[in-house]
Every structure is written in structure tokens, then in C-alpha cells.
Amino acid sequence: MPEQAETLRRTPLSRDRILRAAVALADGAGIESLSMRNLAQELGVVPMALYKHVANKDELLDGMIDVVVGEIDPPEPDVDWKNAVRRRILSARQVLRRHPWAPLAIESRNMATPAILAYLNSMVGTFRAGGFSADLAHHVMHAMGSRILGFSQELFDASRRAGRSGATDPEPPAPLPPEIAARFPHLAEIAMAASHDDASVVGQGCDDQFEFEFALDLLLDGIERLRQQGWTSSHRPR
């Protein structure tokens, strides 16, 4: 049936189609399933065909990162710096939640991609427009670190688990085993202490969104204080 074969080969291969398929594969099956060979098969193509559009796997990853970063909302106009930064970072966080493989991928690549540079540049612009000196803006960007891209920076992030089931896996938070609780009593205590008065969380397990915003506001409030004080790196008023 030659017509069916025609249909299978679909649209011709392009860099864009490769990147989108790679992102979809990493989203759905986990980043560890993303091999040049698997990706080619997904596209109904021989592995070597990919190399016409991406130089190698590292460049593929860079392209995937740019696709993800491109999903972050553009800055809103006419908003004070603090809300502008806050909303943009929370948008970045929503994007990363759709692509749980992205944080590790971004951290393991050590060159900034064009889309990331554009995002960072625009974020610095928001600080500068908000009255920050270039000096303070510099240190503030460092202080935000990868949180500026929505990374929750947890030591152990359940959402990062590269399970094959992707979004279909609710993964109930495992209550920590009794022998662990006995050996590490302080950890057991704070595990129980989380939002016990919040009906939406049953006590075990954390509200990721709450924790992210808690840390974000802690930083933004401290940053606002420095700005008001006219902080400089050579002379720190206290």
C-alpha cells in the first residue's frame, strides 16, 4: 500500500519538528528514553537523518531547552518591578512543571542558549527599570540563581522523577518509614509540621507551590530592602 507509506513519512523532517518531537518524547517517556535512535524511530526516520538538522546530541538538548524557555510568558508592561519579576518567575515555574526533565538538562549544559540569554537580559532590564543599580542588579541575579528560571531547587524533588508514566502518575507522597523517623527525629518532626491546618494537604507531603512562593518572597522582600537602602557592594549599610 504505497499511499499508506506516503502518509507515514508525513511532513518532511526539519529542525523544528525534531525539537518538538524530542521535547514530547522527554515529557512522555522520561529524559533517559531520549536517545538519537529512539527519537529517529519516533519520527519514522533513520537515526543518521537527524544529523542533517542537529550537529549532535548536545545541540539537540540546547534546542530543546530553547523550546521550553520560549514557553515562558513575556514580561507584562506597567507592573512594578517586584510583581513583574514574581509573575514571570512563577510562569517559568509552570513551564518547568510541564517539562520535569528540563531543570537537570539546563544545569548539565553549561553554555547559555540564546533563549535563556534573552530571558535573563529581560529580567535584568526589569530590575534596572525598577531603580536598581547595575551593581545591585548583578548580585541580585546571582542570588536568585536558577530559581530565576523557576527551579524549585529542592534537594530531592519528587516531580523530577523521570517515571515513564509522565503526568498520569499522581505518586502519593510516601510517608517516611518509621526507622528513618527514629534515626532522624528532627526531620520527622518538620515533616509532620507542614501546613497541618491546610485542608488541601493531609499533613504528609509538602505543598510545592507554597514552598516555592515562600522562598521567592523571602528573596524578593530582602532584595526590596537592599534597594531601598541604596545597597552597594563597596559599602553595605545595615
Next chain:
Amino acid sequence: MPEQAETLRRTPLSRDRILRAAVALADGAGIESLSMRNLAQELGVVPMALYKHVANKDELLDGMIDVVVGEIDPPEPDVDWKNAVRRRILSARQVLRRHPWAPLAIESRNMATPAILAYLNSMVGTFRAGGFSADLAHHVMHAMGSRILGFSQELFDASRRAGRSGATDPEPPAPLPPEIAARFPHLAEIAMAASHDDASVVGQGCDDQFEFEFALDLLLDGIERLRQQGWTSSHRPR
């Protein structure tokens, strides 16, 4: 020469000797050079011999992480919570600088190792002894995130580059190319603004230690303020 062969086989293989050799290999040649086969060769042993002491490569990585975390200084007694936390985290940071592969390795493993749990437990203990409620201590631990282990959490960390030359590579900070500076003027501006009055830094490039302590103190100062206010998650005084 049978005696020389005897010498070559040295001390008998043990889990500890494997872990130390693995850490040394990752430190010296980069984490990408750490394969079961390479490690075995380094130890003058057939690859399969390793599997008598570690179940698989993931368990090897967990063991390496525990070796690294074990190098962090124990908590000092008779110090106020803020200085206790600060010094311990700066110690962790020094450790990570000796093992640049460790941050990514820790983040890619998603189970806490015993050594990490002990470290975190002890850190929570310091907060609790300093007068923090279990509730606030919980959120504070989340807010510190992986910074609590000394991660600098930069988006692009030159020190993380897994170069083969290890510590022998000073790697002068590349001044950002003019066409990048033109496309991202805000980034160019803050790149120049860094510690221009500090003689030890030539203008280009950042003082990692300064940036780390800047962010750390920003967090610790904000945390101290919450503690003084008697912050709780159900009722936030402002």
C-alpha cells in the same frame, strides 16, 4: 616477576577502596570518565569484580555522594543558630568546590542517602535549638533548598565544567563576545558592574565566594526577621 604482580594487586578490593577511587577518578578526570570499566581498570581489576561490593552504578554514585557529604565539618557547639548554619553551609561549599561533579550527581539521584539525611537532620536541629517552630523550620529548609549543601545554584557555573584537567585549569573568565553584548545590553552592563573597586577581580568575571555569601546572608537575614516576628504559615504578620 611474581613479586611485582603481587604489589600491583595491592590491598584487596573493598567497598571503601572502590568509593575512594571513584571519587578520585571523578575529581581528576571528570564525572563523564567515571565508567564501571574505567574504574575497574584504575583499580587493576576486572570490571565484574566491582559488582561484589556495589550493586550497580547508581549505588556507586550514592556511595560517592556519602563520601563527599562526610567531608563537611560537624556543627560547632556554643554558636548562635545563624552563625552555626552559616559556617556549616560555607564548609559544605568548600567541600563541593573540591568535588565539582557532586552537585549534578546529587541532583540527578533522587533518593536521600544516609549521610545527607544525617546532615539535614542536624541542620534542622540547629534551627529548632535556635528557637524556630517546627513549622517555620520546615519552610526554611525548603527555602534554602540545595543551597543548604553549598550548591551555588548558578545557572551556568564555570566551576562545574567537567574538564579533564581538573584543578590544574585556571580557566580565565571569557569576556563576553561583542555581538552578545550588543544583543543583550543589560547583561553586558551588569557583567561590567561586578566588584569594579575590588583589586583582586579585574572587572570581568565574578567573585563566586562573594556571590554565594551575598545570597546566603540575604536568606539568613530574611529568615531571622521571620523568626523574630513569630511567623507561622497560617498567619503571616507583615
Next chain:
DNA sequence: ACCTGAACACCGTTCAAGT
């Protein structure tokens, strides 16, 4: 000129054969 199958140099790990 373009495309692509086979090949190369690696992986982690299984397994059966050897001692």
C-alpha cells in the same frame, strides 16, 4: 550530491562456563 547501512568505540549488566 545526497542519503544511509554498517561499523566503531564505547556503555552497564547478565549469564554461563571455568576454576
Next chain:
DNA sequence: ACCTGAACACCGTTCAAGT
């Protein structure tokens, strides 16, 4: 019983042969 060589099922990428 222990140890280990060969084998298996993968990688990313090169390269030469085919169209």
C-alpha cells in the same frame, strides 16, 4: 563457591558504500 570472560542490549557518531 567464587570468579570472570564473553555476550547482550544498548549508546553517539564516523565513514564509506550505494543511489
